[in-house]
Amino acid sequence: MNQKTMPRSMFLVLGLALLLAAWTACKPADKKTEATPGAASSTASATPGQPGQPGQTPAASSPTFNLNPAANPAAATMTADKMPDVVAKVNGQAIKKDDLLKGAQVVQMQLAQRGQPVALTPDVYRRVLDELIGITLLQQEAKAQHIGPTEQELDKQVAARKKQFPSEEVYQKALKQTGLTEALLRQQTRDQLAVQKYVETQVISKAPVSDQATKDFYDKNKDQIHSPDRMHLRHILVAVKTTATPAEREKAKAKAEDLRKQIVGGADFAKLAAANSDDPTSKVRGGDLDWVAQGQAPPAMEKAAMALKPNEISPVVESPYGYQIIQLLERQAAAQVPYEQVKDRIGMMLKQKQAQESVQARIKELKAKSKVDVYL
Secondary structure, three states: OOOHHHHHHOOOOOOOHHHHHHHHHHHHHHHHOOOOOOOOOOOOOOOOOOEEOOOOOOOOOOOOOOOOOOOOOHHHHHOHHHHOOEEEEEEEEEHHHHHHHHHHHOOOHHHHHOOOOOOHHHHHHHHHHHHHHHHHHHHHHHHHHHOOOOOHHHHHHHHHHHHHOOHHHHHHHHHHOOOOOOOHHHHHHHHHHHHHHHHHHHHOOOOOOOOOHHHHHHHHHHHEEEOEEEEEEEOOOEEEOOOOOOHHHHHHHHHHHHHHHHOOOOHHHHHHHHHHHOOOHOOOOOEEEEEOHHHHHHHHHHHHHHHOOOEEEEEEEEEEEEEEEEEEEEOOOOOOOOOOHHHHHHHHHHHHHHHEEEEHHHHHHHHHHOOOEEOO
């Protein structure tokens, strides 16, 4: 691929926050998820050795335009092998088949990581193409208004991306594999930052979301804004490898039974966990797993924990990781989250929605006065 076309393909990947947020925004919303910005999450996973995952924050995005197969019958049957080399032109600027295929693959991967697997159907390709059209319109408008990063901002961003690689050798190898040079990397970074600066300075409203707006949202949705049923647990894990022999499994189980016997007999749970547990994350906290919401723990572990009363010790439980002794410290039923605990998160969510709508409206304006040819 030549120097002229490479920045466009790479810009697609760098603009993925815009593209992906728009794709998910166009799908039917799960009412419970949409209306629970303050739902509490566990600060630690019940899976031994795995930290809890923080929530993701959606980004402002370009819109997803309505599809009308009747108006474009070819879109209903289009597959990758039937696509033309140029799938669209925006004011004469080509969006190539390669851009679309890469974009669709990245969206597919990102959605799969979110637990939303999607097949690369003609409809998906067309939706991704709509996003590329939107990003291209923003890029062109930023250039027309001479909006872009300073050299210092560009240097900082390029350096930050380079730091993501463990060594100069790995960095250069990655550039070579993608057909990029450092000059091309710098150019596509400039393109992305130009769009970001254009959106931030010319599109997104700087008006803050009022306290009244956040309170109104809370009042309308407070039945959905609640913390889930959860349990405060601690455990001791005697790990067993998947390749363990029956004799090795019996030995591990016997060790777990002996540890449980000591605890029931009055031994200090935390000290035994620190000395014997094979879960490296929790053993340093005396086996404490913190709060675990329903559905976060492996089924066998959750079933055993649910049967306990506060401070009770479970029988030895066989799990995918080996043998566990579980203690329930506290149980907390689902409850409404107070407004003061969630108002900042609601405000952020409303601000992001406001930003997304502003970007969508601007792209609609740009599209109306532009020449956009789609060949799918």
